[in-house]
Amino acid sequence: MRKLFWSLFLVVSYSLSAIGFAQYPKTLTDDLGRRVTLQAEPKKIVTMLPSLTETLCAMGACERLVATDSFSDWPDSVKKLPKMGGLFDASPEKIVALKPDLVLISVYGKLQEPLERSGITTFAVKTESYEDIFRTTRLLGEILNQKSAAERLVAQIQQQIYAQETRAAKAKDRPTVYYEIDPTPYTVGPDSFIGTLITKARGQNIIPKELGNFPRISPELVVQKNPQVIVLTHPGAADLAKRPGWAQIQAIRTNRVCGFTGEADNLLSRPGPRVAEGLKLLIACLHPELK
CATH class of the missing domain: 3.40.50.1980 (Nitrogenase molybdenum iron protein domain)
Incomplete structure (x- = not known):
């Protein structure tokens, strides 16, 4: 009888917990x-x-x-x-x-x-790193008493990311990439969530990780690194070649500059549930041959 009581107690306790009590x-x-x-x-x-x-x-x-x-x-x-x-x-x-x-x-x-x-x-x-996206989702699930919904969302995002990574794996090369947030210039380090997306899109971020996740850099560093692709999330593509030394950067000479503003910028810049759509944009930029 005592065993039955404790079994019922545990079932009721779990049920109450699942629906938001206690x-x-x-x-x-x-x-x-x-x-x-x-x-x-x-x-x-x-x-x-x-x-x-x-x-x-x-x-x-x-x-x-x-x-x-x-x-x-x-x-x-x-x-x-x-x-x-x-x-x-x-x-x-x-x-x-x-x-x-x-x-x-x-x-x-x-x-x-x-x-x-x-x-x-x-x-x-x-939320700055790629893993922070999932940590924050689970944290919100804890706050809202929606743990199951949070875990479903985490699984959904990871599945969508994997699908895009599978597409990117068919690319023949891994171009070097400079990603610019604004003309200051602010950029992204390889350990930031955007930096991780660049890697998953089979690109190589030119920014050294020791500079941090979202560093302000010297424009001369970009000239020195000579990236094959430039990604911008501001409407300043036409002015890049006017910067001292930038006209000789390979990405500018070969017209491999991708500008993302408005909704596209949101998809790339927000560490949230639509991050796989941002990854899809990066893959299209770095590997236009992929369909």
């Missing part, structure tokens, strides 16, 4: 190293990064959003939500007025300070 309060560590306690399952959420908006929606939790940052535009349903500003021009007052249960923020921008003073719970996320 999970809160819970304390998790965010990417600022803070211990954040969630008193209850968050139902009114503000996301302040497009990648977080997309990941949350891809997990089937879009209806929990009450507002987003100014740049979140996918899926279409989030376009009509109130916009709270960007990384460095966010409006804490507007966020507080919404009385959200939770605000998902970047580790940059220091938005947590005014929000915490107003009694709003914040959770900071830093």
Whole structure:
């Protein structure tokens, strides 16, 4: 009888856990190293990064959003939500007025300070590496009490990535690549999520890993490395040859410059559920012979 009781107890406990009971309060560590306690399952959420908006929606939790940052535009349903500003021009007052249960923020921008003073719970996320995409997805699953949905999304993204890698494996060469985020110039290191996508697309990033994930570099470094392909996520392709020494770079001499703006830029620049679509764009750029 005692064995039967404990068996039933375990079944009931598991069932309650699976449907969301007995999970809160819970304390998790965010990417600022803070211990954040969630008193209850968050139902009114503000996301302040497009990648977080997309990941949350891809997990089937879009209806929990009450507002987003100014740049979140996918899926279409989030376009009509109130916009709270960007990384460095966010409006804490507007966020507080919404009385959200939770605000998902970047580790940059220091938005947590005014929000915490107003009694709003914040959770900071830093998604820079390829593995961070999956770690963040699982973390959101933990926060939202949606672990199964998070694992399904992780598996889906990995399957899509594998399909694109299989296509890229048919390429005959591995061109050297310079990827420019803006004309400052800021670029991507090989250990960043974009750097990993370049490798998966069978390209060779010219930026040394010791410079970091998203370093500002000297333009002379690009001249020295002489890449075979240049990838831009800003509308400045026409001006590249005007930079000192750049007219002699192989990618410019052979017109192997790929410019991605708007939606294409979003696919490449957001470490979220559509990352395989960004990889597909890179493969088409580096290996136009692949169909």
